[in-house]
Amino acid sequence: xxxxxxxxxxxxxxxxxxKNILEGISFEIKPEEVLAIIGPxxxxxxxxxxxxxxxxxxxxxxxxxxxxxxxxxLPQRFQVDHYLPMTVEEFxxxxxxxxxxxxxxxxxxxxxxxxxxxxxxxxxSGQLQKVLLAWAVLDKPTILLFDEPMENVDxxxxxxxYELLHELQTTLHVALIIVSHDLNLVYRYADEVLCLxxxxxxxxxxxxxxxxxxxxxxxxxxxxxxxxxxS
Amino acid sequence: xxxxxxxTLTSAAFVAIASGLxxxxxxxxxxxxxxxxxxxxxxxxxALGILFQFEPILGGLAFLFLSIFLVWGIENKTKLAxxxxxxxxxxxxxxxxxxxxSQNELLEAxxxxxxxxxxxxxxxxxxxxxxxxxxxxRNFKPLILVSIAPDLSYSEKISRVKxxxxxxxxxxxxxxIGIGFVGVLxxxxxxxxxxxxxxxxxxxxxxxxxxxVIIAVVSLLGGIIVSHTTGIMNSGIATVLINSFFFLISLFxxxx
Numbered sequence: 001x002x003x004x005x006x007x008x009x010x011x012x013x014x015x016x017x018x019k020n021i022l023e024g025i026s027f028e029i030k031p032e033e034v035l036a037i038i039g040p041x042x043x044x045x046x047x048x049x050x051x052x053x054x055x056x057x058x059x060x061x062x063x064x065x066x067x068x069x070x071x072x073x074l075p076q077r078f079q080v081d082h083y084l085p086m087t088v089e090e091f092x093x094x095x096x097x098x099x100x101x102x103x104x105x106x107x108x109x110x111x112x113x114x115x116x117x118x119x120x121x122x123x124x125s126g127q128l129q130k131v132l133l134a135w136a137v138l139d140k141p142t143i144l145l146f147d148e149p150m151e152n153v154d155x156x157x158x159x160x161x162y163e164l165l166h167e168l169q170t171t172l173h174v175a176l177i178i179v180s181h182d183l184n185l186v187y188r189y190a191d192e193v194l195c196l197x198x199x200x201x202x203x204x205x206x207x208x209x210x211x212x213x214x215x216x217x218x219x220x221x222x223x224x225x226x227x228x229x230x231s
Numbered sequence: 232x233x234x235x236x237x238x239t240l241t242s243a244a245f246v247a248i249a250s251g252l253x254x255x256x257x258x259x260x261x262x263x264x265x266x267x268x269x270x271x272x273x274x275x276x277x278a279l280g281i282l283f284q285f286e287p288i289l290g291g292l293a294f295l296f297l298s299i300f301l302v303w304g305i306e307n308k309t310k311l312a313x314x315x316x317x318x319x320x321x322x323x324x325x326x327x328x329x330x331x332x333s334q335n336e337l338l339e340a341x342x343x344x345x346x347x348x349x350x351x352x353x354x355x356x357x358x359x360x361x362x363x364x365x366x367x368x369r370n371f372k373p374l375i376l377v378s379i380a381p382d383l384s385y386s387e388k389i390s391r392v393k394x395x396x397x398x399x400x401x402x403x404x405x406x407x408i409g410i411g412f413v414g415v416l417x418x419x420x421x422x423x424x425x426x427x428x429x430x431x432x433x434x435x436x437x438x439x440x441x442x443x444v445i446i447a448v449v450s451l452l453g454g455i456i457v458s459h460t461t462g463i464m465n466s467g468i469a470t471v472l473i474n475s476f477f478f479l480i481s482l483f484x485x486x487x
Binding site: 094 | 380387437
């Protein structure tokens, strides 16, 4: 089956204040595909996602989104100030074109109804991430961009968010780009993997693209499969 | 109560609603000190208005916009933070403005004097206040989103730059309509104190914005009435004192 890609990135480079952040990145993603972007800290993963969303403007190269694509973006950092007076319901009502009711999106993302009137600042980081996911799903996106948080999320919370993402991906038929530094996840869920360390070190199906040599090159470390969440 | 005084109070109510609304964004976006400093920049414009006998509010407005433009220009040219540049501009403006007007008029410009506001100024203020209220209500969601989570605005196809510029323009307009009542030095009494007090009293957005507006209206009208009836202090000073009193009370009712 040949389907047109919903996103095509060609020879993308990003320079910020004379510092090369990304160099010559090319890949594409088709409907309902899962792409994992992996790489060590500071390798440009989050920056790549931010560039795809339009927060950074690429220095050269092209990013072509299919016109019908609707993006749901979950940034790595979503800090809620402890003095922000806003309930979960109020936050979600800021979404411009919701396609689901709050009840629907709550059941999709497994959020308890009682959270509705909870203050955002009172949520744990794991709960906040789920609310963010609800936010991203609310307007029926065709692709979700998930930037893995590096710290502050308990491992239990982290496992369930990936299960949830996986479930949503199959029930809502969305494509998914996950930024991660967890190799286990890649083998479990991803159709394609892109190894990033400023430049593209590998790209393809995980079992072919992720050779031991590549992994060594990428992380330059011996603690490969130990996915600690330290920065 | 004369008809003119009722007219003044009506105008003040609209000005306070606009200030309370904008103040709630300033607190969320942590721009309170920046806007406070920005209000001082209006002084040379007001001074020019007094000197050359045109409406001081128009001079103030011109200088506010000029300074926003300058802050943006200098920010791009140097690498200084917005607040640092505003800091430089505001003392310069204060010094230049003080040079231009007499001591009596300076006190009025600093602390506000409701008695010296002309009918034309009242009319201009009311129209601008109504404009601010309409624009905020119509753009409420994007303004809030850009204030609390700018990164999320991109996938919503909300332009962060445009929305932030809109907010800056709204801040400048709000300052310009408030300084007649409370003066350039006490402008934060109209926007910042009501919003922080409201924050203490509320745990959701709706009540926060509601209380911010109510407190701004009550304290400004109260301040004007106290100043008008007793004659012992400027309207700006009375408004600040009432506001600070509300803030003090709110400390005992903090909602987390």
